Amino acid sequence: MRSNPTGRQLRLGSELRKLREVAGLTATQAGRLLGVKQNQISNMEAGRVGVSPERVRTLADHYRCADTEVVEALCGMTSDRTRGWWEEYRDLLPAPLLDLAEAEHHAEQLRTSVTVHIPGLLQTSEHAREVFRQDAPELSPPEIEHRVSFRIKRQSVLFRDPPTVQRVVIHEAALRMQFGGPKVARRQLEHLAEMSERPHVRLQVIPFSAGAFAGSGQSIYYINGAVQQLDSVNLDQSHGPVFLDAEEQLQKYRVLLSRIEAIALPPMDSRDFISAIARNL
Incomplete structure (x- = not known):
């Protein structure tokens, strides 16, 4: 669990939250679709836990986001784990x-x-x-x-x-x-x-x-x-x-x-x- 997520991590979480809200789903409903608890969805959207590219694609699929360019850009935000x-x-x-x-x-x-x-x-x-x-x-x-x-x-x-x-x-x-x-x-x-x-x-x-x-x-x-x-x-x-x-x-x-x-x-x-x-x- 991250105590101080970076701006990039916060932005990724924020964009995942926007996708969920556009889909009209609550964090609890999104958790059920993903097979996780509501607090894990909340932690992902707050940048407190890491998200893999596979999970981003799964979430986007559940949220019916058809913009593959945006989805792949979000996946790119998860893959750079180097410390700058x-x-x-x-x-x-x-x-x-x-x-x-x-x-x-x-x-x-x-x-x-x-x-x-x-x-x-x-x-x-x-x-x-x-x-x-x-x-x-x-x-x-x-x-x-x-x-x-x-x-x-x-x-x-x-x-x-x-x-x-x-x-x-x-x-x-x-x-x-x-x-x-x-x-x-x-x-x-x-x-x-x-x-x-x-x-x-x-x-x-x-x-x-x-x-x-x-x-x-x-x-x-x-x-x-x-x-x-x-x-x-x-x-x-x-x-x-x-x-x-x-x-x-x-x-x-x-x-x-x-x-x-x-x-x-x-x-x-x-x-x-x-x-x-x-x-x-």
């Missing part, structure tokens, strides 16, 4: 941060829109360190270094083979925030320009001249799963990451991101825009 690198930080950082790294590791694509911050996967260590120095309550030097190293390790998804595709929109306001002073800011901007040259990183800039736009008041981090039903949205709050996965929420943020990308400068123009700001620091 993020587990090294289990006693050092809040659990939602570990869940974020796990979600990024398994993502098919990452989409981001930010107004006043550089996306974590594109930050230099110097920039990240200055960001964490602004946390409230104040972090100790060891806590800051743990968070910096964790953030840099998260970036491995952009350098593995094959790398995860990342689509990013950054507002000019974020580009002009000089965390750590001109030298650190210049290096951060140069790093953005360099990363934008990678074929799997699509980086766009929204200049001040673009004016108002929908979604400008928040950062949006959309994490694409193996199928659209398994997508999630991460909203970065002062108290930590918050995950959303209801279909109406996912649809809302897909529309917002598409609108935001549509008004942003094209990638090549965005790279020149970033480089021009860097030269003037």
Whole structure:
């Protein structure tokens, strides 16, 4: 029995519960079909016990779920039992941060829109360190270094083979925030320009001249799963990451991101825009 299921384990359980509810079955009824007690169904749906691919297929059959793509995606969520690198930080950082790294590791694509911050996967260590120095309550030097190293390790998804595709929109306001002073800011901007040259990183800039736009008041981090039903949205709050996965929420943020990308400068123009700001620091 798991005492602290990960975000991925919780999501698998949540999706199994949704399938059961769509089928109009109670946990007790589902248990009878499977030949187990009601509490075992509840524990599976709460992520407290493991589920095999065979059991997922059996449940889907009982629930009359004919979407084989979704069923196989759920089976894929059961088969990866390896402990990711993020587990090294289990006693050092809040659990939602570990869940974020796990979600990024398994993502098919990452989409981001930010107004006043550089996306974590594109930050230099110097920039990240200055960001964490602004946390409230104040972090100790060891806590800051743990968070910096964790953030840099998260970036491995952009350098593995094959790398995860990342689509990013950054507002000019974020580009002009000089965390750590001109030298650190210049290096951060140069790093953005360099990363934008990678074929799997699509980086766009929204200049001040673009004016108002929908979604400008928040950062949006959309994490694409193996199928659209398994997508999630991460909203970065002062108290930590918050995950959303209801279909109406996912649809809302897909529309917002598409609108935001549509008004942003094209990638090549965005790279020149970033480089021009860097030269003037």
